[in-house]
Amino acid sequence: xxxxxxxxxxxxxxxxxxxxxxxxxxxxxxxxxxxxxxxxxxxxxxxxxxxxxxxxxxxxxxxxxxxxxxxxxxxxxxxxxxxxxxxxxxxxxxxxxxxxxxxxxxxxxxxxxxxxxxxxxxxxxxxxxxxxxxxxxxxxxxxxxxxxxxxxxxxxxxxxxxxxxxxxxxxxxxxxxxxxxxxxxxxxxxxxxxxxxxxxxxxxxxxxxxxxxxxxxxxxxxxxxxxxxxxxxxxxxxxxxxxxxxxxxxxxxxxxxxxxxxxxxxxxxxxxxxxxxx
Amino acid sequence: xxxxxxxxxxxxxxxxxxxxxxxxxxxxxxxxxxxxxxxxxxxxxxxxxxxxxxxxxxxxxxxxxxxxxxxxxxxxxxxxxxxxxxxxxxxxxxxxxxxxxxxxxxxxxxxxxxxxxxxxxxxxxxxxxxxxxxxxxxxxxxxxxxxxxxxxxxxxxxxxxxxxxxxxxxxxxxxxxxxxxxxxxxxxxxxxxxxxxxxxxxxxxxxxxxxxxxxxxxxxxxxxxxxxxxxxxxxxxxxxxxxxxxxxxxxxxxxxxxxxxxxxxxxxxxxxxxxxxxxxxxxxxxxxxxxxxxxxxxxxxxxxxxxxxxxxxxxxxxxxxxxxxxxxxxxxxxxxxxxxxxxxxxxxxxxxxxxxxxxxxxxxxxxxxx
Numbered sequence: 001x002x003x004x005x006x007x008x009x010x011x012x013x014x015x016x017x018x019x020x021x022x023x024x025x026x027x028x029x030x031x032x033x034x035x036x037x038x039x040x041x042x043x044x045x046x047x048x049x050x051x052x053x054x055x056x057x058x059x060x061x062x063x064x065x066x067x068x069x070x071x072x073x074x075x076x077x078x079x080x081x082x083x084x085x086x087x088x089x090x091x092x093x094x095x096x097x098x099x100x101x102x103x104x105x106x107x108x109x110x111x112x113x114x115x116x117x118x119x120x121x122x123x124x125x126x127x128x129x130x131x132x133x134x135x136x137x138x139x140x141x142x143x144x145x146x147x148x149x150x151x152x153x154x155x156x157x158x159x160x161x162x163x164x165x166x167x168x169x170x171x172x173x174x175x176x177x178x179x180x181x182x183x184x185x186x187x188x189x190x191x192x193x194x195x196x197x198x199x200x201x202x203x204x205x206x207x208x209x210x211x212x213x214x215x216x217x218x219x220x221x222x223x224x225x226x227x228x229x230x231x232x233x234x235x236x237x238x239x240x241x242x243x244x245x246x247x248x249x250x251x252x253x254x255x256x257x258x259x260x261x262x263x264x265x266x267x268x269x270x271x272x273x274x275x276x277x278x
Numbered sequence: 279x280x281x282x283x284x285x286x287x288x289x290x291x292x293x294x295x296x297x298x299x300x301x302x303x304x305x306x307x308x309x310x311x312x313x314x315x316x317x318x319x320x321x322x323x324x325x326x327x328x329x330x331x332x333x334x335x336x337x338x339x340x341x342x343x344x345x346x347x348x349x350x351x352x353x354x355x356x357x358x359x360x361x362x363x364x365x366x367x368x369x370x371x372x373x374x375x376x377x378x379x380x381x382x383x384x385x386x387x388x389x390x391x392x393x394x395x396x397x398x399x400x401x402x403x404x405x406x407x408x409x410x411x412x413x414x415x416x417x418x419x420x421x422x423x424x425x426x427x428x429x430x431x432x433x434x435x436x437x438x439x440x441x442x443x444x445x446x447x448x449x450x451x452x453x454x455x456x457x458x459x460x461x462x463x464x465x466x467x468x469x470x471x472x473x474x475x476x477x478x479x480x481x482x483x484x485x486x487x488x489x490x491x492x493x494x495x496x497x498x499x500x501x502x503x504x505x506x507x508x509x510x511x512x513x514x515x516x517x518x519x520x521x522x523x524x525x526x527x528x529x530x531x532x533x534x535x536x537x538x539x540x541x542x543x544x545x546x547x548x549x550x551x552x553x554x555x556x557x558x559x560x561x562x563x564x565x566x567x568x569x570x571x572x573x574x575x576x577x578x579x580x581x582x583x584x585x586x587x588x589x590x591x592x593x594x595x596x597x598x599x600x601x602x603x604x605x606x607x608x609x610x611x612x613x614x615x616x617x618x619x620x621x622x623x624x625x626x627x628x629x630x631x632x633x634x635x636x637x638x639x640x641x642x643x644x645x646x647x648x
Contacts, residue, residue, distance in 0.1 A: 009553065013412045020409060021427045023521070030452055031442045046445070046452040047459075092328035101318035107325055114336050116634060120582040120603040121627040124610045124619050125339030128346060132356055133334075145335035148328045178320035207435040209585045213607070225437045229589045232441055242445045249441035253434050260433050264426065267433060268529060 035247035042242045058247035066219065067248060070227035074206055074252070077142050077223060081205040084147030086197055090190065092148070093156025094182050098168065108157075115150040120210065127214040141215040142223075146205055152197050159193035160186065196266045203256050203267075224252040347620035357616070369621040377498055380609075380618055384625075385497035387600040393508035394516060394583060394601070399576040401520045402527055406572065407565075409524070410531035411557065425532070429525035439522055440589035444468070447514040467514040471596030473506025474513060509598030515586050523579070527572045534568040535561075574637035581630055602626045 026049075033049035034042050035058060041051065096108050126145060127136070135141040163186060171181045187194070209225040216222075222230070228248045260267060342357070350365045351357040372380040409428060413421055431439060446452045447467040454464030465472075479485075486492075487502035494501045508516060538561070546556045562569075584603040587593065593600035593608065600608075602622055610619030 010415075013415060013418070016412055017409070017424050020405075021424055024427045024431065027442050027446060027452075030446070034445065042445075043450045045455075046448070046450060047455045088327040088331070091324040095321045095324035099317040099321040099324065101321040104321060107329070111328075111332070114332055117336060117340075118578065118582050118627065118630045120584050121623050121630065122336065122339055123584075123603070124346075124606055124616070124623050125343035126335055127610075128342045128357060128616075128620075129335060129339045132342065132358065144331065148331040150332060150336075153328060178316060178324075182324075203433055207437075209435075209437055209588065213588070214611075225435055228437050228441065232437075232444060232589055240448065240450075242448070245441050246445055249435075249438035253438045256433055256435065257430075260430065267429075 031246045031250055034243055035250045037243050039241060039243060042246075043240070058244045059251075061244055062248055062251070065231075066222065066227060067251070069220070070222050070224045071251070073221060074224040075255075077139070077146075077212075078202050078205040080143050081146045082198055082201040084143070085149060085152050085201040086194060088148045089152035089197060090156045090187060090194065091182070092153045093158075094160055094186060096153065097157045097160035098182075098186070099178060111150045111153050115154065123210050123214050126211070130215055135215075137216045137218055137221065139221070142212055142221065145215070146208070146211060149201075149204075152201065155197060156190070156193055159190050163189055192266075195263065199259055199263050199266050202259060206256055224248075228252060343620040343623060346616055347624055349617055351616050353610075353614045353616050365617065369617040370625075372618060373621055373625065374497065380615075382498040383597065383600065383605055383609075384602070384622065385499040386503075386597050387602045387605040388497075389499065389504055389506070390508070390512060390598060391581060391583065391601045394512060394519075395577065395580045397508060397513075397516050398519050398523075398580050399573060401516075402524045402576060403569070403572050405520065406524045406527035407531050407569070409528045410535055411561070413528075413532060414535045425529070428528055431522045432526045436522070436585035437589050439518065440586050443514065443518045444590060465510050468511050468591055469595050470510035471598045473509055473598070475505055475507030477510075478507070506598075509595070511591055511595055512599050515583075515590065515599060518586055518590075519580070519583065523576075527576070530572055531565065531568055534565055538564050570637070570640055574633065574640070577633045578630055578637075581626065581633065602629075 029049040030046070033051055034046075036051045036054040036056065037045075038053070038055060038057070041053070045052075092111075096104060096111070130136045130141045130145070135144070167189065168181050168185060171185045176185070207225065208223075209229070212221075212223050212226045216226075228245075231245055231248055346357050347369055348364055348366060349357060349362050350368075351362045355361070372378065373384045374381065409424075412418075413424060448454075449464075449466035449469070453467070457464040487500070491502040491505065492500050496504060542564075543556060543560055546560045547553075551559070582603055583601050584607070587599050587601055587604045588607075591599040593604055603626060606619045606622035606626065608619075609615040609622060613619075
């Protein structure tokens with residue numbers, strides 16, 4: 001409702017927004033504070049976000065565990081996947097938007113159909129193919145299947161559709177080939193879409209869990225998502241060790257949180273674009 | 279078909295031909311046909327990586343899983359090796375027809391997921407709509423602060439959020455401490471398999487199953503068990519998912535509200551309709567396409583719940599947080615029943631396809647009406 005209401009309605013509105021905001025922010029404050037507590041204090045004062053006697057013990061503990069390795073794997077996979085997606089998705093999106101050739105519409109229809117396949121259903125099937133190809137339990141198995149995504153191709157295609165034809169004509173007349181035209185004329189104009197795609201790809205692959213469950217098994221290839229899950233469900237779960245777990249969760253949230261707060265409007269655009277295509 | 283497309287292509291590229299009169303100059307025509315040829319080669323080259331990856335890891339897996347779901351492959355060697363036999367629909371009948379653990383587990387996972395969907399979808403949709411409507415009020419302060427606060431959980435890792443909720447809902451955790459302040463003794467959430475409906479019935483004195491419900495079975499699960507409601511543990515996961523996903527749907531509603539014409543709404547207010555009436559009679563009908571979108575995206579998403587179950591409960595306690603997606607993983611990777619695991623994946627796929635078609639049908643119907 002877009003009109004100014006009565007004072008009562010306004011106060012009720014603020015009360016609702018603030019209550020919900022507390023329910024959204026307080027868990028993160030608890031997480032932050034508990035990561036600096038000792039185990040007994042975490043269990044004794046679970047509602048108090050301020051540690052009595054702050055300690056950074058859990059972070060040295062995490063450093064002694066495989067946490068740095070998990071962080072490296074997550075970063076390596078996320079960065080490689082992001083570079084791959086941005087390049088391959090925009091190549092494919094450009095071909096589907098600007099190049100005219102037989103079969104293009106069929107490929108476009110296939111890309112849209114593929115977007116509708118629910119990811120979770122493909123878990124076991126993806127393992128079967130990775131296993132058959134002899135890729136299972138390698139970085140390649142973790143990275144290559146994520147390097148192209150249909151939704152990203154679609155986002156790029158939509159963006160290229162909005163760039164006027166005349167832009168390319170000049171390059172064409174100068175004799176530039178399709179790749180030159182794409183790389184040095186059209187791609188630089190697609191900056192906003194490229195930023196959106198970069199952010200969504202990084203966030204998606206940093207947070208990815210199921211694919212890393214079915215594409216690898218050795219502990220050396222654990223990412224933060226699979227590694228922290230073993231902390232939760234593994235031998236440590238009995239003696240709860242909440243500060244350690246919350247500290248691990250806190251550290252793995254930081255990179256995405258930074259990207260989010262810097263590029264917030266791109267996230268929002270990604271979310272609403274997703275809505276449009278759905 | 280190909281001919282038609284060729285013709286379209288010619289029309290679409292027509293501006294390339296210099297407008298030199300009724301007959302195009304030969305040079306122009308040559309350049310044009312060169313472009314078609316060159317574009318074709320470039321097009322396929324540009325698409326090659328995408329086709330290779332999507333084909334190998336989206337299309338091929340489906341074909342391979344279709345075979346495995348009809349085979350007795352046990353995880354050793356290649357499912358395409360000669361020792362692996364075709365067993366027809368055996369894996370499917372084990373899930374749907376034959377009495378046994380396979381069928382009971384599958385029925386349990388369907389029941390759990392059903393309650394999950396029935397609670398998560400209405401809760402997240404109505405909360406998202408409510409927040410979007412309140413946020414859309416004119417002259418609101420700190421609008422972007424609120425929007426950011428609600429949206430932030432959707433961009434963070436499901437594993438990290440699960441860890442936070444593990445602490446919040448621990449028996450010595452924050453939620454129980456807060457309940458304790460109100461004089462309520464909270465349950466040990468993630469260890470409590472009691473169903474919500476059973477608890478409610480217990481509260482009115484119905485502790486044991488009536489014979490009718492206890493003796494009638496559907497897919498190896500008694501009707502009494504079907505009507506258990508979500509377990510206390512599942513309720514914690516439900517709250518987690520609603521908390522996480524509401525922000526994204528709120529943004530969709532918010533974007534839709536911003537695109538609504540203000541005039542209709544203002545006219546209604548001038549005509550003396552109060553805010554409540556304007557919302558139900560004017561705003562909500564205009565938002566119908568978005569409501570349908572959010573409902574169906576929610577339906578499709580909630581049938582795929584996996585991450586939170588994997589990170590938090592692994593299907594425990596008492597199998598009450600088992601979902602088809604997680605069961606398909608357990609049957610394959612843990613029990614070595616790859617055929618059965620693949621069959622579950624296909625049955626889940628059918629459920630989701632049915633819901634997607636329902637979405638298409640409902641949305642197309644909408645388009646025709648408006």
